[in-house]
Amino acid sequence: MNATPTTSLPRVEEDDDLPVSARIRSRLTAAKQRYHANDNIAAFVMDGEVDALRNEVEAKMAEVLESLVIDTEGDHNTQETARRVARMFLTEVFKGRYQPMPAVTEFPNIEQLNELLIVGPITVRSACSHHLCPILGKVWIGIMPNEHSNLIGLSKYARICDWVMSRPQIQEEAVVQLANILQDKVKPDGLAIVIEADHFCMHWRGVKDDDSRMTNSVMRGSFLKDPDLRREFLSLLSKKND
Numbered sequence: 145m146n147a148t149p150t151t152s153l154p155r156v157e158e159d160d161d162l163p164v165s166a167r168i169r170s171r172l173t174a175a176k177q178r179y180h181a182n183d184n185i186a187a188f189v190m191d192g193e194v195d196a197l198r199n200e201v202e203a204k205m206a207e208v209l210e211s212l213v214i215d216t217e218g219d220h221n222t223q224e225t226a227r228r229v230a231r232m233f234l235t236e237v238f239k240g241r242y243q244p245m246p247a248v249t250e251f252p253n254i255e256q257l258n259e260l261l262i263v264g265p266i267t268v269r270s271a272c273s274h275h276l277c278p279i280l281g282k283v284w285i286g287i288m289p290n291e292h293s294n295l296i297g298l299s300k301y302a303r304i305c306d307w308v309m310s311r312p313q314i315q316e317e318a319v320v321q322l323a324n325i326l327q328d329k330v331k332p333d334g335l336a337i338v339i340e341a342d343h344f345c346m347h348w349r350g351v352k353d354d355d356s357r358m359t360n361s362v363m364r365g366s367f368l369k370d371p372d373l374r375r376e377f378l379s380l381l382s383k384k385n386d
């Protein structure tokens with residue numbers, strides 16, 4: 145689902161001759177909205193524009209292959225590559241930039257649960273903003289609810305995580321983005337997130353370091369104040385990791 149034109153979008157004179165990316169960019173700049181690689185811009189993308197972006201990226205990707213001196217007409221392996229890569233970027237691996245957040249239903253904490261809840265491991269599939277190389281890993285989420293917290297279905301954690309990760313990312317920023325969303329939706333007493341991921345730009349290029357796992361964590365609220373709770377979370381997590 146894409147955002148349809150609404151009154152919340154700033155009125156900008158739009159030139160239909162401009163590429164669709166330029167039209168979307170002019171809306172973003174008019175609204176003074178950041179559009180870094182790991183930002184979601186769905187509110188500025190109108191119906192049908194993801195398809196138009198895909199066509200635009202396909203044409204530019206064909207030029208990249210041309211500049212790499214690859215004979216995309218003669219080489220049957222790369223004839224469709226520009227189209228495949230454009231589709232993969234817009235509708236698969238970077239879809240978290242162009243699609244709105246998955247719908248999440250929150251339930252009041254009627255049972256007044258106040259026990260540590262751990263969700264994970266959830267599979268992380270992303271790409272680094274620096275090289276657009278894959279990042280593959282796992283994330284664990286710890287929630288310490290209170291009577292005012294909202295509860296969300298277990299599968300929603302995975303869907304929100306996938307939405308945040310399906311963008312060119314920086315692992316340290318991804319973990320904070322995920323924490324901010326969960327803090328807002330669940331409103332827990334404490335929130336802990338650990339991401340452990342493998343960065344393929346380290347294997348494939350550069351130092352070719354085979355030990356390229358990176359771990360990041362965010363601890364908030366009671367996880368920050370209570371070392372016992374933090375220890376409990378981390379010990380359960382290491383057991384689950386075995």
Ligand SMILES: [Zn+2]
Nearest residue numbers: 272274275345
């Ligand atoms: Zn990289």
